[in-house]
Amino acid sequence: MRIQFTALFLVASLFCSAQQKDLTTMLYDTYETYKETTLNKRRIKHFDLYPLIEKYRENDKFKVSRVGSSIEGRPLSLISIGEGETNVFLWSQMHGDEPTATQAIFDIFNLFNSPDFETEKQEILANCTLHFLPMLNPDGAEVFRRRNRLGIDINRDALRLQSPEGQTLKRVRDSLDADFGFNLHDQSTYYNAERTGKPATISYLAPAYNYEKDINEKRGNAMKVIVFMNNIIQKYAQGQVGRYNDDFEPRAFGDNIQKWGTSTILIESGGYLGDVEKQEIRKLNYVSILSAIYSIATENYKEIALEEYEKIPENDRKLFDLKIENATYPLLGKDYILDIGMNRLEVDKEEHNDFWHSSRILDQGDLSTYYGYETLDATGYTITPGKVYPDLVSSFSALAAMDIKFLLKSGYTYVRVVNIPKENLSSPFPIHVIGKKYEVPEFLVEVGLNPTFILKKGDNITHAVINGFLIDLNSDKKTNFKNAMIYR
Incomplete structure (x- = not known):
C-alpha cells in the first residue's frame, strides 16, 4: 500500500512540476515586460511609490485602502485584488533598508494589470484574494535604515505594539484572518548556503509558533510552499538558497502571525554575484512569489512531503x-x-x-x-x-x-x-x-x-x-x- 501511495505521489509531483515549470519559465523569460522601471535601485522612498499606488487606486481591478500611518505621517496602503476565499497577505519593508520585495510587488501589480497570463491569473483570482502592504516602514526607508522613527525594530514589536506600523500590521492581519502570509525582507549579502561558497541569494523560514517548534497544519503548509519555492529558485540560482534557524522569538511578527493562525512564509533576499542593486534577486522574488501564489490557488503544494523542508541547507554567514x-x-x-x-x-x-x-x-x-x-x-x-x-x-x-x-x-x-x-x-x-x-x-x-x-x-x-x-x-x-x- 505504501509503495502504491509513493508512486501516486511521484506522479502527482512530476505533473505539478512540469505544469509549474512552464509557468515559471514564462514568468522569468518575460519579466522585463512587467518590471516597474521607476523603481530601479535599492534606495527607494515613499514618494517613489505614491504615484504608483494612486494609479492603482483609480484602477477598477484593484482596491486601495489607507490602513494606517507611520510615526511621521506617511500613509500605509493595502492594495487588494481577487475575489477568492483564500486570503493571501504580503507585507514588505518592515525594515526601511530592505526594499527588494517592495519593488517585486509593483512588478507583480504590472502583471496583474496586463492582458497576459489570463488563464493563470483567473485561476489565482477566482480562488484567492491577494492583499499587499508594501513599505510598512516608510520613515525608515526615507533615511535607508532598519528601524522606524521611534528607533525600534518593528519586527520585535508584535507583543507590545508600541509602533503605529506594528499596530497596522496586526490590525490588517486580524481583519483579513489571512490564510497565508508572506513576510518579505532583505538579509545581509554575506550569508551563504551552509558549507558552500554560494551566497544565500534567497533564504526561507516557516517560523515556529512556540518554543517546542511544533508543526501543526498551518506551519506545515508554510513549509510545503517553501519547498515549492526552493525548487523554483534552484533553476535560476542553483545551490543559492538557505534556511533560517527556527528558534522561537516571542516578540517577532512572523512567529506570532504563525501563532495567530496564518501560514507564514519568511523570504529574505540576500546576495548575488555582481548584483549590487539586487535587481536579479528582485526578479527571483517576482517569479517565486507569483509561482507560490499559483500553487496556493491550485492547492498543488499539499502533495509536497514535509521532510523536504529540512533538506534545504541552513543559512551560514561566512x-x-x-x-x-x-x-x-x-x-x-x-x-x-x-x-x-x-x-x-x-x-x-x-x-x-x-x-x-x-x-x-x-x-x-x-x-x-x-x-x-x-x-x-x-x-x-x-x-x-x-x-x-x-x-x-x-x-x-x-x-x-x-x-x-x-x-x-x-x-x-x-x-x-x-x-x-x-x-x-x-x-x-x-x-x-x-x-x-x-x-x-x-x-x-x-x-x-x-x-x-x-x-x-x-x-x-x-x-x-x-x-x-x-x-x-x-x-x-x-x-x-x-x-x-x-x-x-
Whole structure:
C-alpha cells in the first residue's frame, strides 16, 4: 500500500512540476515586460511609490485602502485584488533598508494589470484574494535604515505594539484572518548556503509558533510552499538558497502571525554575484512569489512531503566581498602566511539616495572555512605597502588625465591632489586621493583597517587592492571597482 501511495505521489509531483515549470519559465523569460522601471535601485522612498499606488487606486481591478500611518505621517496602503476565499497577505519593508520585495510587488501589480497570463491569473483570482502592504516602514526607508522613527525594530514589536506600523500590521492581519502570509525582507549579502561558497541569494523560514517548534497544519503548509519555492529558485540560482534557524522569538511578527493562525512564509533576499542593486534577486522574488501564489490557488503544494523542508541547507554567514588566500605578509623581519577577508561597507550620501564604499578588513589568519564573492589564491605573492606618488597633482581633472594603472604598477596607491572638490566624498579613480598635508599611517594588515596594498610575485607587481577592490594589473578586463577613498 505504501509503495502504491509513493508512486501516486511521484506522479502527482512530476505533473505539478512540469505544469509549474512552464509557468515559471514564462514568468522569468518575460519579466522585463512587467518590471516597474521607476523603481530601479535599492534606495527607494515613499514618494517613489505614491504615484504608483494612486494609479492603482483609480484602477477598477484593484482596491486601495489607507490602513494606517507611520510615526511621521506617511500613509500605509493595502492594495487588494481577487475575489477568492483564500486570503493571501504580503507585507514588505518592515525594515526601511530592505526594499527588494517592495519593488517585486509593483512588478507583480504590472502583471496583474496586463492582458497576459489570463488563464493563470483567473485561476489565482477566482480562488484567492491577494492583499499587499508594501513599505510598512516608510520613515525608515526615507533615511535607508532598519528601524522606524521611534528607533525600534518593528519586527520585535508584535507583543507590545508600541509602533503605529506594528499596530497596522496586526490590525490588517486580524481583519483579513489571512490564510497565508508572506513576510518579505532583505538579509545581509554575506550569508551563504551552509558549507558552500554560494551566497544565500534567497533564504526561507516557516517560523515556529512556540518554543517546542511544533508543526501543526498551518506551519506545515508554510513549509510545503517553501519547498515549492526552493525548487523554483534552484533553476535560476542553483545551490543559492538557505534556511533560517527556527528558534522561537516571542516578540517577532512572523512567529506570532504563525501563532495567530496564518501560514507564514519568511523570504529574505540576500546576495548575488555582481548584483549590487539586487535587481536579479528582485526578479527571483517576482517569479517565486507569483509561482507560490499559483500553487496556493491550485492547492498543488499539499502533495509536497514535509521532510523536504529540512533538506534545504541552513543559512551560514561566512562570505566576504573579497578573500585573499595564502598571501605572504612580512612583519618585523619574518614572513607569515595570511588569509584576509574584507567587506565593502556602504556609506550613505546625505540624501540617502546613493552610497559609496569605505571598506574594512573583517578577519585575517586561517580563513579556510570562509568564502569570497571574489577570491584570489595568493600563494607565492607578497603583501607590500603602497607608496605616495611624489609629485603634487593640481586637480581631479589632471589626475583623470594620468595613467592610473601605470601608477599602480609602479607601486603607488596614494596621490596628493591640491584642489580636492568639497562635494567629493570618495575618489572615482582606483587610487586614494590625499590632501597636501595628510600623512599616510604606518602600513599594517589589521582587522578594522582599510584594505589597501600591493601584491608582488618576485619583483613584479601583479595586483593592487584599493579600498577592498582587487585590480589585476595584467588584465584589461572591466572590474567591479566603485571608488577609492579621499583623505583630506
